[in-house]
């Protein structure tokens with residue numbers, strides 16, 4: 229940065245032609261040199277201050293980071309793996325959406341009905357989990373909260389009705 233640049237930036241405006249001429253003369257003097265030196269120093273200090281301000285603002289942004297249960301690492305956690313196996317054992321490895329099983333060559337996923345990112349408190353809730361094949365799970369997306377689980381209450385009601393009917397014969 230030239231001396232003229234420094235002074236113009238320091239003043240926040242361009243010097244007029246006449247001022248520029250006078251400035252040239254001013255810079256020949258000790259006072260002129262001292263003034264520019266001071267202006268350079270102040271500009272550097274304010275730049276440093278701005279940088280520090282930015283650095284302080286940064287951690288605030290990082291605070292918005294994902295809750296642990298919404299991260300990939302969560303899927304590696306012991307708690308999740310254990311619950312996942314429990315869900316697969318409970319329902320069996322059959323896609324609740326299309327009925328595919330590993331025999332069809334599909335990979336089974338244990339899916340969060342209500343997505344982890346939006347409902348972190350339900351990440352380890354058995355009742356929030358369903359078995360889907362990889363394809364159905366990927367087709368689902370985080371926006372879709374469809375519960376594909378078989379309706380146990382409904383099937384029990386049908387069975388009860390059937391038994392009542394059979395008994396009445």
Ligand SMILES: [Zn+2]
Pocket residue numbers: 323324325326327328360361362363364365
């Ligand atoms: Zn499926």
